[in-house]
Amino acid sequence: MHLTLNVQKNFPGFHLAADVSLSGDRVGVFGPSGSGKSTLVGMLAGFLKPDAGEILLNGDTLFSTSRKINVRPDQRRIAMVFQQHSLFPHMNVRNNLLYGYRRCQVDQRSIHLDTLVAVLQLDDLLERDITTLSGGQQQRVSLGRAILANPRLLLMDEPLSALDDTLRFQIIPYLKSVSSEFGIPYLFISHSLVEMRLMTDTVLAFDKGAMVGQTTSEQLARDRMGSSQVGYINLLNLGRASDNGSLYAYPWGAARLLLSAASDRDHSMAELSSKDIILFKQHPEAISARNLLQCTVRSLFNTGRRIGVELDCAGNTLISEVVQDAVNELGIIPGSTVFAAVKASAFRILPG
Amino acid sequence: MILTESDLQAIWLTVRLATVVTVILLLVGTPVAWWLARSRSRLKGMIGAVVALPLVLPPSVLGFYLLLAMGPNGPVGHLTRALGLGNLPFTFWGLALASVFYSLPFMVQPLQNVFESIGDRPLEVAATLGASRLDAFFSVVLPLSRRGFMTASILTFAHTVGEFGVVLMIGGNIPGVTRVASVQIYDHVEALEYASAHRMAAIMLLFSFLTLLALYAWRADNGKRS
Structure with missing residues (x-):
């Protein structure tokens, strides 16, 4: 997907300006509430008319004030998944799914119901009334309906924010399938850094109606580490747990971690805040933390009043944060060796 | 027989008039209600007030102005004569046209309410x-508005059945042409035929009650399901 966006929109007390040209299939729009994310999405979908500027998608002009072009929303082939599922209550699951498909030109139908139902695991739901579905099922149907419209771009406007934590992580693999299984580029809107890292590669950051940066989701998370209360969230891919007495042992690449949380899955993802990692210059004689990893410092980066330390721990990457005084005292420089201590209870297994 | 042939004729004419008016108003009132529900035009307030006027206007006032408009020197009268339709006052279609104006808010307002309650989101999704x-x-909109359409149609039909003032002003009292049930009752009373008036009035009362009962029962049932 190639998107060129140069638009301005004024509301009483709010001004949005965006000027960006980007290529990529997994693009994020990040920002706090009121930063202009939804306004941007509305203009892309065609619900809101910019005051000035132009929008081009893959070379096609969707909007241009100078050329007096404003393509209607139904002709843009930009589908959308909303925060609330917004399914049609007078139709069952099958008819909801097929609503956009039936309106799509035959030669543009590359994704069909059978494939979609298999990937999103909707087989048992097809004849169900949508009011009988759980929140997660409704969001899957909503996603499927948008995919089956065979759009050239899918907008996901905070599709996870109405779901609880467990459902959120269960839905993410389905959302990722939009690009990985169906080849549809998407724009994912969220104010969650973790969601951004799981869902996107490139991120447009907005604040108070202005675009404040275009970066990678990983870089965005590192840049925000100093200002975030939870620090940088390391996402660790773990193998199958084994019982280790009072704790559970998980393979993590070539390393092994002890966690207090159990999981019966073959693969789990765990969160670990950069604030929960303590660095030692030498191997401590005795320590209550159950995880002590020998790591090599890969790089240092400055985020406000904190220094981020990128570690290589047996081939795995870990981000820790310390203050400048600690860097000086420990002599942390790229290539130096440190010991990272983490309590077993500091990890959080993500539901899914 | 309980009802005379004249009574049955009046009832049949009333049902025919109410059906015609309801169908016309479904066609005319729906776009008006949609516009009122969706428009941000400055004219919205004025059009809304015009639509609601029959709710507060004495029927004789509305009937008087419609009579002037449809009369030989009125704009509608000129138009109908130019189209070869003749004069509308004291004809069934004149009566139907007047009733359309008189029952307009009973169709438009329930529809406007239901359209407003649907909001923008389903249309954006579509x-x-x-x-x-x-x-x-x-x-999307029509299926989601089923309840509003049912309410509006029943209210319009029932309101047209109960008309008197406008009917008398525009239609007069021509048997089989403009003499509807309410006028028939008036005739019976004028002729001191209280028993006949009673029977017709009782039928009207029962009809109105049953209509409203059905409407409320349907609304309650629908409310439970949704």
């Missing part, structure tokens, strides 16, 4: 799935 505005109206 648009992103490739539905044109007309397509979205028929495939």
